[in-house]
Amino acid sequence: MTQVLTAKSLGIRITLCLAALIVVMGLCTLVGSQKVSLEKVFAGPGRSPGENIDYEILVGIRLPRVVLAALIGAALASAGVVLQAILRNPLADPYILGISSGAGLGVIVAIISGITWNFCGGSPLSVFAFAGAIATVWLVWLIGHVTGKSQVTSLLLAGVVINAFFSAVIMFLTSITKSNQLLSTILWLMGSIRQQDALVLRISAASILAGIIALFIISHRLNILSLGEYEAKALGVDPAKTRLLAFSFSAFITAIAVSLSGLIGFVGLIIPHSVRLICGPDHRQLLPISAIIGGAFLVVADTLARTMFGQEQWPVGVITAIAGGPFFLVLLARYSRKVSRLK
């Protein structure tokens, strides 16, 4: 990649991708297990529930779900980009630093304790998952900070150890819960886009967008950081500070995504790699485009999850893994051949 990324070309590409995302979201809103007539939808809501069911299904159920899927996809994909950059590890995904097990622990504690209060319209499971995720990430960061000079390696190791330890605690706790609570927890963790309260949707939309924008602002520093710690210092970028900022923002948006939808795998791993294969490794472009493509990918995956099997709803994580894995392999094979030919 020798061409220089100008602000204009970046703007054009982002606008094109955004337009594509909106088209995908629009199309996916029209697809569902129930047929909906647009004419009736435009007639507006009925006076009482059940009067205009087309409107209720499309605007009340489907649209929020599509928006939520786009947000979560965007959050996971951009967190994936950032973690792969700061950990300098291609296997990094948003869950690598203990967020998944922290959120899981939060959920199971909420289920066992049987708490029923809602916080700002968020169910106790979401609130506990968020708290668990944030606390765990903080713990991992602290351990990584305390233990090593080579912060990246000790962060990764701390993440792996905390993940393993918390998984064991989760296993113990699930074995003492009642059977239907157990299945409830497992299904929660498998990841599915759930309907959310309007207030929760707004708060999380705003926070996720704010987080992605913040990451975009520091994306040029990620470019410099990927040259290596010494080189970054020479170019006037403080690696430790950049890492802390990038790590905090990505942990924050991942924790929100997890608390809304459980663990949806593969989006945060394959979308950044796919976009990198096609558009190159410049983070100023990689980050926003990954976010948009990640959103579109999850919208499509969730649409498949809710329509492919008739009335049944499938956990969207199953779809992202089944559809995403082979797609990524094809992409990898094609582009690595292309790259090796160029050399």
Next chain:
Amino acid sequence: MNKLWWLILTILCLAGAGFFIFRMFPDQGTSTAAPATAVNRIVSLAPNLTEILFALGLGEKVVAVSSDSDYPPDAANKSKVGTFWQPNTEAIIASKPDLVITEWFEQQKSVAESLKRLGYNVLTLKIETIEELLAAIKDIGAATTTQSCADKLVQDITNRLDNLRAKLAGTKKVKALWVIQTEPLRVAGRNTFLNELIELARAENAIGPTIQQYPSIGTEELLACGVETIIQSAMGADNITDQRQAAEKFWSKWPTLPAVKNKRIYVIDPDTTLRLGPRLCQGLELIARCLHTDM
């Protein structure tokens, strides 16, 4: 650490600003529910709830059920709105319900919440013990203006339970195990609904108190517990004969166990025993017959 606080503050400000921008759009679909007068179109999201509705004579008014609602046979012909674990909100709305009845656990609660936000009339019930079952029947009766039927059904169930208790009063307490799965061997512990059932049928759980609800037990504990009757709930009601043969083969490994020696191993239909519904007494009588052969 100072920088971290700035960071948190920035995120909070951004989130707050975003929230107020988004709040400018008006809320949609928050019309309040009309007071429930007469309920005519009911959707049930669990097989036991469907059974209760039919037992209250509301079968005609049930318009849609979860895909595992298969009893009474009429229920199986109703249109389906997704599974017990993953209900389909769109399908529920499309069946134009004026009352939706759900169970009390996360997946169904979240569907209930979104229906309530649209103004639908939703009844969420927690049914994990016999006492809660009786209360739930009364709640459904109140919500569907069939209180008298509900009271009668509750009375019937209580009477049948009392009869059974009276009949079993003189018999010897049997040491029983309720086996959930055989490989690895997993049984119902003391703190479960199944334990409640076998104690009602005058038996004692052969396994003492455990931390786990459904503990997995080793051969040592199994041989030491001196179990006299083993009850296994079948996995699905279709091939019970096959499952019986498999169970006999499995247990023949321990010929010294009293239950195996006396051939007191039963594989029973899970629907009446595991579903907390109006057929509970039937299931309980079945368990009692397994435990006390003289009945």
